[in-house]
Amino acid sequence: MSKCVVVASGYFNPLHYGHVSYLQKARDLGTSLLVIVYNDKQAVLKMGGEQVADHSSIPARDRVRLVRSLACVDLAIESIDKDDSVAETVRLLYPDVFANSGNRTPTAKEVQVCDELGIKMVNGLGIEMLLLEGFTQHYEWGKKRRESMVAALAGKAEVESPDPNRQRLCSETNKPFAELWMGDHPSGPSSVVTPNGTSAGCLISTFKTVPNVLGKIISKDGSLPFLMKVLSIEKALSIQAHPDRELAAKLHKERPHVYKDANHKPEIAIALADDFEALCGFRPVAELVEIMDHVPELATIIGENAAQRLRFSAKAGNAAEEAAALKKAFSKMIRSEGEEASRLINSLVERASAEPPSGGYPEAIEKALGLVERLHEQFGEDIGVFCPFFLNYVQMDVGECLYMPQNTPHAYLSGDIVECMACSDNVVRAALTPKLKDLDVLCEMLDYRGGKTPVVKAQQIEDDMKLYKDFDIEEFQVTHLRLEAGKKRRYCFSYHGPALGFAWRGKGTLKISGESTQLASGVVFFLSAGVDADFSAEVDLDCFIACCPSHYFKKLEFANALHT
C-alpha cells in the first residue's frame, strides 16, 4: 500500500471519547495520522478573546502530549496559526488527506489551502448520531389529524396557528395524516435537525457530504438500504403488490414516471394497537371453492370455466394446477367491468347486507362478507369488493407482524403500524384506488400459491428487546426496545451499518460518547455504523430501531469476493 498521510485537528480541551472515535476514523483513511492541536492563543480566542484564569483549560503542550499518547496517532504538534483555522499548519505539513470531525466545518482559508495544494478533504468523521424529522404524507386513506398516530408523532396533532377563516381551520383539522417516512427515499426524505429543532438540511445531502456515517460497506452506495414508516390507516389502501428486483428494474426502465426506482420492496408491518387488519396473500384454493358454494356471485364473475378449474384443482391437490387455476380466476375477476360486473357487485353487496341463510355462514365467509360491505361503503362500485374472497384476512394484536414478500397481493384495512421495507416506492395497484391500475403487470407478476398469511415471529433476544427478522429479508430487521422506567440498556444495533429509530412512547435519554439527547414520543434518530447507544428510561420507553441484518453484509462481502 502506498503511503497516505492524514491530518486531523482539534482543541482536545479536554480530550474525550468522541475525539478518540474521530481520530481512529481519520487514521483508517490512510497509513499515518498527524494531529494538529490548537495552540493556547487560539484556545483563548475560542473562549471569546479574553485571557481567563480558567483551571479547566489545559496548556497546549499537555494537550499535545495527551493526543500523542493515543495508539492511533503517529505525531501530534501545536498549530502555528493565529486565527480560528489551522490552514497554515496544514500548508506546512502538506498531507494527502485533511480530515474533519462531525461537529466542525472547515474554514474558508482551509478549503482554499486544500484546493491550492490538491489535498483531499474528508468531513463529518466521528458523527455518531443525527436527530431527524420525518416526512409526513397526507394520502386520503389516512386517519384525521386528531386521531392519527402519525400526526401525534410528527407533533402535528393540533392545528398550529388557528386561522381566523373557520373553513380553513376545519379543513386543517380534517387533514389526513397517513404516513411518516423515516429515511432517505427521494419521494420523502427526512431532514436533519439540531437539538434545538432548527433544520440542518436534508438527510440525502448529509449522506453525500459525510458518507462514512453509513459505515464502510454501505457508504459505497451512499444511501440507506431500508425505509421505515409509521402508518395511521382509516380507510383501506389499494389492493397492491410490489415487484421483485428483476421486474422492478424493467418497469423503472420502461416507465420511470410510474415506477420511480429500480428496487424491489419486501415489507413488514408491526401492529401498534390491537386493531390492525389487512388482506395478504392468496387463500388456499379449497377455501375459495368453499366460498364459491355460498356466494354464487363469485362463481359468476370468474366464469364457469375458471370456477370448474378451481374445483378440479382443489380436488386433485396439485400445487401447480391450483396456482394456474387461481391465476385464471383472479385475473378474470379483477379485469371485470361494464354492466355485468356492476350488476354482480350490487348483487354481492345486497347479499352481504341481507340476513344470512338459516344456520348462518361459516365464520371466514361471514367475515369476508362484512368486508365486502365495508369496502363498498368506502369505495362504492369497485371490483375490489371481490378481493376479500381471494385473499387471507388477518387481524393482529399489538406487536404481531405481517410480512409482505415480493409479488404478494395485499391491502391494509385499518389500524396503526410500523412498517419497514427495502428502500423503494414501487407499487403495482389492482383495485380500491383512484391511482393507476396496472392490471396486465399485476396479473402476470403475482405469486399464486395459496396458503397461510406470511408473518414474522418476534424473537425475544433480551428481556427488554424483541427482534423482527427473517432470513429471506435481506435489507432490514427491526428491534423493539421496551425499557421500564428507571432501567438502562447499552446496545450496538449494527457493527457494519447504520441504524435508524424513533421513540414511540415514553420518556428517557439516549447517550452516545457522553452526549445526551432527550427521547420522547416522536423523536427520530440516526445512529452511525458501529455506535454504542445508551438508552435510559424515565417513563416506560418504547423505541423501534431498524438496521441491516448481519446476513446483508455477508452477502455483499461474498458478492465483492466474486468480483475481485
Ligand SMILES: [Zn+2]
Ligand atoms: Zn405494500
